[in-house]
Amino acid sequence: NAGVMQNPRHLVRRRGQEARLRCSPMKGHSHVYWYRQLPEEGLKFMVYLQKENIIDESGMPKERFSAEFPKEGPSILRIQQVVRGDSAAYFCASSRTSVYNEQFFGPGTRLTVL
Amino acid sequence: AQKITQTQPGMFVQEKEAVTLDCTYDTSDQSYGLFWYKQPSSGEMIFLIYQGSYDEQNATEGRYSLNFQKARKSANLVISASQLGDSAMYFCAMREGGWTGNQFYFGTGTSLTVIP
Numbered sequence: 001n002a003g004v005m006q007n008p009r010h011l012v013r014r015r016g017q018e019a020r021l022r023c024s025p026m027k028g029h030s031h032v033y034w035y036r037q038l039p040e041e042g043l044k045f046m047v048y049l050q051k052e053n054i055i056d057e058s059g060m061p062k063e064r065f066s067a068e069f070p071k072e073g074p075s076i077l078r079i080q081q082v083v084r085g086d087s088a089a090y091f092c093a094s095s096r097t098s099v100y101n102e103q104f105f106g107p108g109t110r111l112t113v114l
Numbered sequence: 115a116q117k118i119t120q121t122q123p124g125m126f127v128q129e130k131e132a133v134t135l136d137c138t139y140d141t142s143d144q145s146y147g148l149f150w151y152k153q154p155s156s157g158e159m160i161f162l163i164y165q166g167s168y169d170e171q172n173a174t175e176g177r178y179s180l181n182f183q184k185a186r187k188s189a190n191l192v193i194s195a196s197q198l199g200d201s202a203m204y205f206c207a208m209r210e211g212g213w214t215g216n217q218f219y220f221g222t223g224t225s226l227t228v229i230p
Binding site for chain 1: 118149151156157158159160161164205207218219220221222223
């Protein structure tokens with residue numbers, strides 16, 4: 001009964017490179033959420049997706065960030081031309097429905113931009 | 115205005131004693147959910163407890179209970195009989211927006227240290 005899977009767990013990129021973060025939701029979950037946690041802060045919502053649809057991207061930076069959740073395969077958070085300020089922990093969560101179910105979080109991907 | 119406020123950056127508690135972690139929230143929605151998560155040093159987020167805005171009784175999950183005071187907009191977490199393994203960051207979160215609420219709002223967290 002696997003939980004939410006994220007990979008890689010740690011990712012190091014140089015400024016200007018691209019970062020691709022993957023999230024496989026729990027079995028039976030079709031709702032995926034991405035959050036960013038800066039050092040010493042709580043999690044901040046970025047984007048909410050269902051299969052093949054972006055439902056709410058109000059927390060996504062306007063540039064360089066994109067997310068997808070294809071019909072097959074994991075959800076991907078993509079950061080183009082990374083900058084040092086992108087260094088953070090990125091968490092993915094999934095839920096069975098959009099109703100008040102608790103969101104189950106993955107272990108996070110720690111992105112370090114050199 | 116902050117949606118979730120946790121005013122205790124750090125707390126200490128003696129092993130086997132109870133501790134209360136404070137959380138206040140701000141919403142104009144009638145329907146919302148309140149959550150507590152634990153984040154140990156390993157970094158994962160572990161769901162602890164959930165309270166719905168219409169639930170009349172305080173939620174309990176083992177040693178965790180949520181002291182829900184709707185009029186005061188507070189949702190404090192009570193951990194009874196603290197254990198060394200309880201040392202971690204604790205985050206209060208809220209989900210608002212009725213049936214289509216999309217996102218969680220998180221507080222800045224409280225770091226709990228259990229002293230042997």
